[in-house]
Amino acid sequence: MxxxxxxxxxxxxxxxxxxxxxxxxxxxxxxxxxxxxxxxxxxxxxxxxxxxxxxxxxxxxxxxxxxxxxxxxxxxxxxxxxxxxxxxxxxxxxxxxxxxxxxxxxxxxxxxxxxxxxxxxxxxxxxxxxxxxxxxxxxxxxxxxxxGLNWVDLRKADSTESLLEMFKSTTRRDIRSAERKGLELRFLETADQIKLGYDLCLQNAEANQYSIRDWHAFGPDLIAMVNSGMAKFLGAFHEGDLKGAVLLLKGGNYYTYILGGSKRQKPDLLAGHFLQWQAIRFVFSEGCDGYNISLGGSAGVINLKNSFADVQIVFExxxxxxxxxxxxxxxxxxxxxxxxxxxxxxxxxxxxxxxxx
Known part of the structure; x- marks a missing residue:
């Protein structure tokens, strides 16, 4: 050795x-x-x-x-x-x-x-x-x-239907409401699509006064990770317009939520709920036993994450x-x-x- x-x-x-x-x-x-x-x-x-x-x-x-x-x-x-x-x-x-x-x-x-x-x-x-x-x-x-991990335990489900039943009634209501609003899931895979999604995340970071790496520093590597299959970039579209995006990265036989962003508008399309639900469905379809929705964020982001997560595992x-x-x-x-x-x-x-x- x-x-x-x-x-x-x-x-x-x-x-x-x-x-x-x-x-x-x-x-x-x-x-x-x-x-x-x-x-x-x-x-x-x-x-x-x-x-x-x-x-x-x-x-x-x-x-x-x-x-x-x-x-x-x-x-x-x-x-x-x-x-x-x-x-x-x-x-x-x-x-x-x-x-x-x-x-x-x-x-x-x-x-x-x-x-x-x-x-x-x-x-x-x-x-x-x-x-x-x-x-x-x-x-x-x-x-x-x-x-630590903000863990969604997927072992509790054996189908998409039972997956949805894992969540509280308020979370299920928001997921169903988002789906009724006509949001469409697309995986962002080409360079132009990935940049479109990341630009939205940058705009969201600017509006909420936190920083993420700019496109020139991160974009080429992000494209490479998507092309290699390590990263998945999910987009929520409404009438052809991108309303939200979330980036997932694989490691340890599970996926982790890295970053995301959504457009604020009225009525609220609930793109965040829609995308996290689609992410969980995707991770479940990949045969993973869980999804790390990640710790931290603003109060609103933490509430959204914790509406899906089962347990916060903080390293000791x-x-x-x-x-x-x-x-x-x-x-x-x-x-x-x-x-x-x-x-x-x-x-x-x-x-x-x-x-x-």
């Missing part, structure tokens, strides 16, 4: 196949997903636990860069397949080692552990001596790291970090405290500078 670090195309393809089919994995571990951070000038690598070409665990890491500062971020994991738990500590120990290799001042991990009867998380972890020198929590927040004692260079980290924390109000502007600037470089 050995651990290798690579960005070779052949290994990245094998790694993504592993992430798609390994129950404890997540879309946050996909090489294709982590490669999208190149739009900010970041780098990435995967660490693979393998024997004779067979993958048994590992992690994907983003090397975030901002001026003189570097951060080694493992957004999800490390993980190992069932029966290989004894190698988890060795994988975790590699994280601060690789941070030093990349000359980073900081590193962190986010382990999917929760006391929940769900096969996609670890109920407990083996003893991990590699965490003795780590501190709990996460200091660097600019690369999203997993902290899962985040740990290492300070590799205290001086550089303190400098970063000082600068970040002064500039964090300009996060959206800086993100756009870094993206533009990257395109011009």
């Amino acid at each position: 050995e651990i290798i670090f690579t960005k070779e195309t052949q290994w990245l393809q094998k790694w993504d196949d592993f992430v798609l089919s390994e129950d404890k994995a997540s879309h946050l571990m996909l090489a294709q997903w982590n490669a999208t951070f190149s739009g900010y000038g970041f780098d990435f690598e995967v660490g693979i636990l393998q024997q004779d070409g067979q993958i048994h665990g590992g992690f994907a890491a983003v090397v975030a860069k901002a001026a003189m500062f570097r951060f080694y971020v493992v957004p999800y994991g490390p993980i190992v397949s069932e029966g290989f738990e004894k190698y988890l500590d060795e994988l975790v120990a590699k994280v601060p080692q690789r941070a030093r290799f990349w000359k980073c001042c900081y590193a962190h991990v986010s382990l999917p552990v929760a006391a929940s009867p769900n096969r996609h998380v670890y109920p407990t972890l083996p003893e991990l001596p590699s965490l003795v020198d780590a501190k709990p929590g996460q200091l660097f927040k600019y690369v999203y790291s997993g902290y 004692n899962s985040k740990y970090h290492w300070v590799i260079s205290p001086f550089y980290l303190k400098c970063y924390m000082f600068v970040e405290s002064k500039l964090k109000r300009h996060k959206k502007t800086l993100a756009r600037l870094f993206s533009v500078l990257k395109r011009k470089s």
Whole structure:
């Protein structure tokens, strides 16, 4: 058994196949997903636990860069397949080692552990001596790291009809109302269709004062993920006009809701309810045992998500970090405290500078 670090195309393809089919994995571990951070000038690598070409665990890491500062971020994991738990500590120990290799001042991990009867998380972890020198929590927040699942349990249903009966009467009412309004589901698959859907998500983010990556930073990678089958972009149309869109990404034998947007109008077409229902139907048709509608969002978004979700699975004692260079980290924390109000502007600037470089 050995651990290798690579960005070779052949290994990245094998790694993504592993992430798609390994129950404890997540879309946050996909090489294709982590490669999208190149739009900010970041780098990435995967660490693979393998024997004779067979993958048994590992992690994907983003090397975030901002001026003189570097951060080694493992957004999800490390993980190992069932029966290989004894190698988890060795994988975790590699994280601060690789941070030093990349000359980073900081590193962190986010382990999917929760006391929940769900096969996609670890109920407990083996003893991990590699965490003795780590501190709990996460200091660097600019690369999203997993902290739980907002789970829709599809094992309760054996048909589309019984699927609908899983939800509360108010949710069923809104779904049926949306369907009566004449909304039509289309999968957005061509480059023009994908851009149309993402533009709507950008407009929604702008209107609600939160930020997502601009099209130039994310669009080409999004098109590639849709073409590879890892991502599904669903659109709700009414009389030929796009009224809402949601993006799903696969990993761990389930799909996760990544982002979405809808047009506000009166009367309300309930495009959000329509699209989440269609997403759940699609995930069910794929034979998945659940759908991660994801945690977080505005109060309205959280209410919509939780009207579908069965349980919120929040990871417990899962985040740990290492300070590799205290001086550089303190400098970063000082600068970040002064500039964090300009996060959206800086993100756009870094993206533009990257395109011009």
